[in-house]
Amino acid sequence: MTGTPMSPLQLAFVAFFGLAAVWFALVVFRTSSMMRSALALLFSQTALGALFLALQAEFLGVLQIMMMATEMSIMAIFMVMFMMDPGGLGQMDMTHQKRLSILAGVIAAVAIAAVALLTPWGAPATTVPSPADQLQGLGRELLGRSMLVFETAGITILTAMVAATAVAMPAFERRRER
């Protein structure tokens, strides 16, 4: 490790929020209460957003925290709507092919960790643009070079909204019966 681009305090935050994100992610699949599962995912994503803040990507961190609060709350209501035992009081095991999935998860995590540890990433950068500069730069990037990507993303979101609403509406035949 040559040169430290991050102060010890920043490193401590990175480690803390990283552990929080992983711990909440584990709680998502360990708990039997559906509501706790959804809110654990929410707090895992919030920890991820805080991790972005610790990595000095301020806009992305705030955006992640904001979006995930609402998204995961919507996931919570869908869980309560669709699942049999939202309170988790029945202690039923709702999993299948458990050994295979644990194996797959562990192999994937170990493979990625190996790549992360063994690749020579090169000297880390020490200077990061200030948040205000990042904001300006991202804005110019969005509306300049990546304008096409931005517009496509906007149209995609609109299409997805209309498609999801159309798929979720009651079938036309049933409405005609009434």
Add this chain to the structure above:
Amino acid sequence: MSLGLVLALLTAAALFGIGLYGALSQTNLVMIMMGVELILGGALLDLVAFWRFLHPGSYPGQMFVLIVMTVMAVEMAVGFGVAIARFRARGSVEMEEARELQG
């Protein structure tokens, strides 16, 4: 090779592994989607870590993060629309019962 980069990448690896476990082991569509959200979260963390430690002056990295966040939102929206339709047709969103395309 920086400690911060290693920590962030290891966290992302752990999130990816847990998400993959969840996506493969759960029987309910909503839980599978939660696994996928964790996988995408791991990918986001990787992107931000690489932006921060390797190319801080390059904004297309942050643009990519915005696109992945967009994908997360869009996938959730369409997935829940499909879940509602399935629930209306069958009364449950258990993937074990969804083996056939017919019906």
Add this chain to the structure above:
Amino acid sequence: MSVLAPLLALAAIAYIVVVLDGWLSTGRLRPFAPATAALGLLARESVVPRSPDRLFFETAPVLLLIAAVLAAAVLPLGPGLVIADLATGALFVNAAFAYVLVALLMAGWGPDGAYAMVGGWRFLGQTIAYSMLIVMPITAVAMRAQSLSTADIVRSQAGLWNVLYQPLGFALFFVAGMAVAFLPPFDLPTAPGELAGGVEAEYTGARLAVFRIARTVLVVSLATATTVFYLGGWLGPGLPPWAWSALKTLAVAAAMLELGHAVPRIREAHLLAWAWKAGIPLALLNIFLVGVLLLVLP
């Protein structure tokens, strides 16, 4: 020091808002009412439901308070009188207000009671209605300031306050702010008559005191946000900056608390219909108009 002063100012304004609300609704000015009410609540017996989800039941009021304080932390009460002047302050305000939703969901699910649960999930529907109407006016405000920093937003109003520059955005943000703080006519989660208190019903004693304090601080945070984004923050002749901030915040908070009493509680379906079919097109029109004004005016 720089963290303490804004927090004390927030607490003082919250206290005055409660006294003001009591005076406006009952006609009697009782300056010690909030303190005695809080002490009374703390002294009372704390009744816990039979089988609550303990984690959520305890966390909800605290999370509501944290969300409200975090939102107020990036809002300046004077030049330099801010806890954290983030470069993305305006977006952070929105992010903090998103956790009001999480807190009320926890408060709805925690007590394992029917009325609380209905209130909690109703608030989720309300959030779907108001969230765009909070973010899009903020976008238009940030367009004029060419920055997301709340201090820059205040300084950009030195010539003309945003309430006159973008009145449509002000109206939408004000109404959406009332919906965030679940004030009448948007008090769906705590519907006093219909849900017998809703999410607030199962809380007693100290937890109820924290819940009510959190709700008041939330109203003050929203009033401060409206002041900073639309009423020119600390700008004004004569009085010191913090006095202008305090006066404007008190006026907005009083308006938020009192204006809703004249209107019956809005139904969930109507709220969603109005917000999505009327509110969002108006918010987009607001952004368009502000864009045109910015390009045309020198």
